[in-house]
Amino acid sequence: MELFAEQGVAGTALAEIAKRAGVTSAMVHYYFQTKQQLLNAVAKEKIGGEFLAPLGKLFSEGRAEPQALATRVVCEIIAATDRLPWLPQLWVREVASKGGALRRGMIQRARLEQIEKFSAFVSSAQKEGKLNAELHPVFLFMSLVALTLAPLAIFNEWPRLPGGAQLTKGDLERHVIALLLGGLAPKAGSKQRSAGGRKK
Amino acid sequence: MELFAEQGVAGTALAEIAKRAGVTSAMVHYYFQTKQQLLNAVAKEKIGGEFLAPLGKLFSEGRAEPQALATRVVCEIIAATDRLPWLPQLWVREVASKGGALRRGMIQRARLEQIEKFSAFVSSAQKEGKLNAELHPVFLFMSLVALTLAPLAIFNEWPRLPGGAQLTKGDLERHVIALLLGGLAPKAGSKQRSAGGRKK
Amino acid sequence: MELFAEQGVAGTALAEIAKRAGVTSAMVHYYFQTKQQLLNAVAKEKIGGEFLAPLGKLFSEGRAEPQALATRVVCEIIAATDRLPWLPQLWVREVASKGGALRRGMIQRARLEQIEKFSAFVSSAQKEGKLNAELHPVFLFMSLVALTLAPLAIFNEWPRLPGGAQLTKGDLERHVIALLLGGLAPKAGSKQRSAGGRKK
Amino acid sequence: MELFAEQGVAGTALAEIAKRAGVTSAMVHYYFQTKQQLLNAVAKEKIGGEFLAPLGKLFSEGRAEPQALATRVVCEIIAATDRLPWLPQLWVREVASKGGALRRGMIQRARLEQIEKFSAFVSSAQKEGKLNAELHPVFLFMSLVALTLAPLAIFNEWPRLPGGAQLTKGDLERHVIALLLGGLAPKAGSKQRSAGGRKK
DNA sequence: TATGAATGAGTCTTCATTCAT
DNA sequence: CATGAATGAAGACTCATTCAT
Numbered sequence: 094m095e096l097f098a099e100q101g102v103a104g105t106a107l108a109e110i111a112k113r114a115g116v117t118s119a120m121v122h123y124y125f126q127t128k129q130q131l132l133n134a135v136a137k138e139k140i141g142g143e144f145l146a147p148l149g150k151l152f153s154e155g156r157a158e159p160q161a162l163a164t165r166v167v168c169e170i171i172a173a174t175d176r177l178p179w180l181p182q183l184w185v186r187e188v189a190s191k192g193g194a195l196r197r198g199m200i201q202r203a204r205l206e207q208i209e210k211f212s213a214f215v216s217s218a219q220k221e222g223k224l225n226a227e228l229h230p231v232f233l234f235m236s237l238v239a240l241t242l243a244p245l246a247i248f249n250e251w252p253r254l255p256g257g258a259q260l261t262k263g264d265l266e267r268h269v270i271a272l273l274l275g276g277l278a279p280k281a282g283s284k285q286r287s288a289g290g291r292k293k
Numbered sequence: 294m295e296l297f298a299e300q301g302v303a304g305t306a307l308a309e310i311a312k313r314a315g316v317t318s319a320m321v322h323y324y325f326q327t328k329q330q331l332l333n334a335v336a337k338e339k340i341g342g343e344f345l346a347p348l349g350k351l352f353s354e355g356r357a358e359p360q361a362l363a364t365r366v367v368c369e370i371i372a373a374t375d376r377l378p379w380l381p382q383l384w385v386r387e388v389a390s391k392g393g394a395l396r397r398g399m400i401q402r403a404r405l406e407q408i409e410k411f412s413a414f415v416s417s418a419q420k421e422g423k424l425n426a427e428l429h430p431v432f433l434f435m436s437l438v439a440l441t442l443a444p445l446a447i448f449n450e451w452p453r454l455p456g457g458a459q460l461t462k463g464d465l466e467r468h469v470i471a472l473l474l475g476g477l478a479p480k481a482g483s484k485q486r487s488a489g490g491r492k493k
Numbered sequence: 494m495e496l497f498a499e500q501g502v503a504g505t506a507l508a509e510i511a512k513r514a515g516v517t518s519a520m521v522h523y524y525f526q527t528k529q530q531l532l533n534a535v536a537k538e539k540i541g542g543e544f545l546a547p548l549g550k551l552f553s554e555g556r557a558e559p560q561a562l563a564t565r566v567v568c569e570i571i572a573a574t575d576r577l578p579w580l581p582q583l584w585v586r587e588v589a590s591k592g593g594a595l596r597r598g599m600i601q602r603a604r605l606e607q608i609e610k611f612s613a614f615v616s617s618a619q620k621e622g623k624l625n626a627e628l629h630p631v632f633l634f635m636s637l638v639a640l641t642l643a644p645l646a647i648f649n650e651w652p653r654l655p656g657g658a659q660l661t662k663g664d665l666e667r668h669v670i671a672l673l674l675g676g677l678a679p680k681a682g683s684k685q686r687s688a689g690g691r692k693k
Numbered sequence: 694m695e696l697f698a699e700q701g702v703a704g705t706a707l708a709e710i711a712k713r714a715g716v717t718s719a720m721v722h723y724y725f726q727t728k729q730q731l732l733n734a735v736a737k738e739k740i741g742g743e744f745l746a747p748l749g750k751l752f753s754e755g756r757a758e759p760q761a762l763a764t765r766v767v768c769e770i771i772a773a774t775d776r777l778p779w780l781p782q783l784w785v786r787e788v789a790s791k792g793g794a795l796r797r798g799m800i801q802r803a804r805l806e807q808i809e810k811f812s813a814f815v816s817s818a819q820k821e822g823k824l825n826a827e828l829h830p831v832f833l834f835m836s837l838v839a840l841t842l843a844p845l846a847i848f849n850e851w852p853r854l855p856g857g858a859q860l861t862k863g864d865l866e867r868h869v870i871a872l873l874l875g876g877l878a879p880k881a882g883s884k885q886r887s888a889g890g891r892k893k
Numbered sequence: 894t895a896t897g898a899a900t901g902a903g904t905c906t907t908c909a910t911t912c913a914t
Numbered sequence: 915c916a917t918g919a920a921t922g923a924a925g926a927c928t929c930a931t932t933c934a935t
Contacts, residue, residue, distance in 0.1 A: 099391055104303050106925060119900050122927060185389040189446050191299055191382050200447075227471035229464050232444055234470060239443035244435045245388050247400070264429050271427035272436060275470035275480075306908060319917050322910065499791055503704050517899050522931065556734060582791050589785040589846050591699055600847070627871035629864050630843055636872060638842035640844050644835045648802075664829050671827035672876035680875075681920060706904060719921050724907065 094139055098179030101186050102132055102194040144173050144180060145203065152210045159218040163237060163273050170241045171266050184238075208234050217234055223256070225279050240269045259288035294339055298379030301386050302332060302394040312486035314344070329394065336395050344373050344380060345403060352410045359418040363473050365436060370441045371466050425479050440469045462479050494539055498579030501586050502532060502594040529594065536595050539578045544573050544580060545603060552610045559618040563637060563673050570641045571666050581645035584638070609632050625679050694739055698779030702732055702794040703784050709797060729794070736795055744773050744780060746804065752810045759818040763873050770841045771866050781845035784838075808834050825879050840869045 096105045096113065107128055111118040146286045174180050187193035188200070212230035241271055248260045262279035296305045296313065311318040322370035325331035351365055374380050388400070412430035419426045442449055446459045496505045496513065505635035507528055512517040525531035551565055574580050612630035619626045623658070648660045696713065697704045707728055711718040725731035750766055775779050787793035812830035816859070819826045848860050 101301070101303065101390065102390070103301065104392070107927090108925075117900055117925085119902095119928085120898075123897095123899070126927090128926070130458055159343065181393045185385045185443075186391075189443055190301065190302065190390075191386075191446070191449070191488040192304070200416040225471055227467060227473055229460075229462065232465055232468040233472075235444045235447060236468070239439045240436055242444050243385075243389055243439035244432055246391070247435060260429075260431065265432055267427060268429040268432040268436070271425055272472070274434075274476075274478035275425055275478055276474075276476035278475055280475075307910090308908075317917055319911085320915080320918095323916070326910095328909065332913085501701070501703065501790065501792065503701065504792070507931090508929075517896055519898095519932085520894080523895070526931095528745075528930065548763070554886065571749055585785045585789040585843075586791075589843055590790075591786075591846070591849065592701070592704070595916085625871055625875055627867060629868040631860065632868040633845060633872075634846045634864055634870070636840055639839045640836055643785075643789055643839035643843050644832055646791070647835060650858045660829075660831065662743060665832055668829040668832040668836070672833075672872070674876075675878055675880075676872035676874075676876035678875055687812055707906090708904080716919055717907085719907085719923095720919075723918095723920070726906095728905070 094135060094177070094179045094183060097132065098186065102128075107131075110212055112241035132194055133198065136198070138201070139177065140180070140183075140195070141202065142180070143177060145207070147173070149207055149231065150206060152214070156269075159215060159224045160274055160277050162214070163277060164270050166237050167266065167269050167273065170238065171262055174242075174245055174262070181242040181249070184242045185246045222279055227278055227280070230279070237273075239274070294335060294377070294379045294383060295330065297394075298382035298388065302328075307331075331439070332394050333347060333398060336398065339377065340383075340395070340399065341402065342378070343377060345407065347373070349407055349410075352414065359415065359424045360474055360477050362414070363477060364470050366437050367466065367469050367473065368439065371445070371462055374442075374445055374462070381442045384442045385446045396471055422479055425477055427480070428477070437473075440472070441465065494577070494579045494583060497532065497587065497594075498582035502528075506683055507531075532594050534599060536598065539577065540580070540583075540595070540599065541602065543577060545607065547573070547609055549610075552607060552614065559615065560612070560674055560677050563677060564670050566637050567666065567669050567673065571645070571662055572639065574642075574645055574662070578584060580648070582640045584642045585646045605631045622679055625677055627680070628677070637673075640672070641665065694735060694777070694779045694783060697732065697794075698782035698786065702728075707731075716881070733798065734793055736798065739777065740780070740783075740795070740799065741802065743777060744769050745807070749807055750815070752807060759815060759824045760874055762814070763877060766837050766852070766869050767841055767866065767869050767873065770838065771845070771862055774842075774845055781842045783848070784842045785846045822879055825877055827880070828877070837873075840872070841865065 096110055099105075104117075107239040108118040110131075112123045114121075121131060125134060134218070148166065148169055151162065151169060157165070183195070187195040190196070191228060211234050215224060215233055218224040219228070220229075234247050244265055245262070248265075296310055297303075307321055308318040309320045310331075314321075315362040321331060324342070325334060348369055351362065351369060357365070368403065383395070387395040390396070400482075408431060413432050415424060415428070415430040415433055419430075444465055445462070448465075496510055499505075506518075507521055508518040510523045510531075514521075521531060525534060548566065548569055551562065551569060583595070587595040590596070608631060611634050615624060615628070615630040615633055618624040619628070619630075627636070644665055645662070648665075696710055699705075704720075707721050708718040710731075711721045715719075721731060725734060748766065751769060752763065757765070785797070787795040790796070799870055808831060811834050815824060815828070815830040815833055818824040819828070821829075844865055845862070848865075
């Protein structure tokens, strides 16, 4: 996963993986037949088992407030990147990218298992007035993921800030939660109209 | 840019680009010396000139309210993807990805040209109490980009929703702006109960 | 033999044979040491035992008329392909082909065991005027084999005839025997002069 | 063609061909894209142009006696192997063998272009009583080819005969023509009865 | 007797790059 | 300015063979 994340699936030679594992590339074929199958196997185990599964539990558990749920989701995603440091990179490269090697599988798995539950929950919270009604349930899920994984993918090579400080995961977590808590809160009255419409 | 976005830089043979352009690959080398330089040149012109430059103007223009600025930035990014349909893909693949072919250049350029101005503006707005003080200026910039480009990169192949509806850019724009307007608003009271942030 | 005939010896992986036999490829090596030896062993048993041996008997048996012998040889060869459906293919591929895996062994075995007896018999029949004197004893043996096995190897995938009929082994047998009986008969008079002789 | 004939198409590495031609294997791909296409190209030119085409002419030319035609076909085939020494081997290996790399193409081409004309000619000659009526037109064509090419493929590595003499193409030609002239001749009366029928 | 694990050598194929023309 | 020809380096995959168990 490290190599796939760092160099992309296409950019990683099986021989390199084999070397890192202390074996020959022929042996990798012996066990996995093909590069794609190696990826599938290891992705299912690592991403499915150690990222999506725990995440899914949050959705299934007790019906918390949407705000609390979102907060926990963000924390869970960020915490997952401690266990799986390659996750953000792999996500942008192989899930978010067109033709990404994990895209089809992940989107389908994520969508079926997670998003529908989450969407339903969001929709009902919106109807109850507990959630900003202008948010879109599906995009909200993407937003959670994008707000966390994309910056993590980027700032891991981020140059020093002007002041010299380095960005931390804690900073990101606070930022995202702050943004979300504000953004999720239901609109007070009708005063705020969704400012800028699009032309096209 | 289309080919780079669809197949990734590494996955696109120079010969393919040459063919699409109606020339030989030897000629591409004649003008650009190397694949990387071709990429740099065309990225500078296309991304620098048609995406970052217009975006930079927004920051330099009149000192708007932060909320209004964020809204305009989001609209501008999404509008840019009409002119540059390959932008979201290229961004996730080659900017957001470790080792992405555009990463170094883009991050540096973006950082120098945009982020510092933007950060300064955000910081001062926070001090004036016009902006949620818990947000992080640098991450806020990333958030704007991630909230728009990442979903655009993903949902262009998104399967039909359960209801059968297809997601549109307009949906995304409304969603992101709604999230941001809420998230940017300064905290009203002490607890995080703020039913509806209000701008001062 | 089936796999060797269908895909050629070189084109058949030992693992495939092992799988078909319900064992591991390591075990095939345990018993046969090497692919070539496996082939030799199985060819000796199958081709030697079930094809060449019965064929040899015909030559050793009572001294029939050459015509009757040839007829019986043809019938025997064609009948053998009922028991050993892979025979024609294996013959063209691995015996008739230069570098064929069975070539050396088969040619030597066939030559020693069969051809000399057969040649002697043919020669003496020619001297007695019972056989077309222009035939060549060694080539006559090859002709018998080629006239039967080559068409069988080919027409097993032969496309439908124009009329839609499918060729059968019976058709072939009748054809070959008709050709041979005519060809073997001693020249009646002087009418048919072997038109164009070649020098080289 | 030499390498393909000696070692089979599957057994010949492109690198070997390239070496023989004094170029790199990458260059072979530059011109032919793939091994199969190289084979197709070269087979079309060599077999199609230098073997099948001249052969086809014989069939199209003046309506000779069947015997004369068969004689000329045999001579032409044998003569072709002087120009194309690899022909017999390539024929047994890649045309006659199941899964042979040239099989589909050759069978189709040969069948369409040659066999139907030839069959029609044979049939009509049979009806006119000029040709042994028990022969099968399609098999007769195969017989001509098999009687010549198969022995040529085999005896090019044939060990010395007992007497020490080496077989020559001239010997083969005389033998085949003798066999054919006898075999083609119409049955005199009813004397010769197609001896051994098949059981199955 | 049997096999799972392992591998070295080799195959086809791709591609950025070079260069003579 | 432009290109056809050419190639070295690399990559995925295959397979006969070995060996410890």
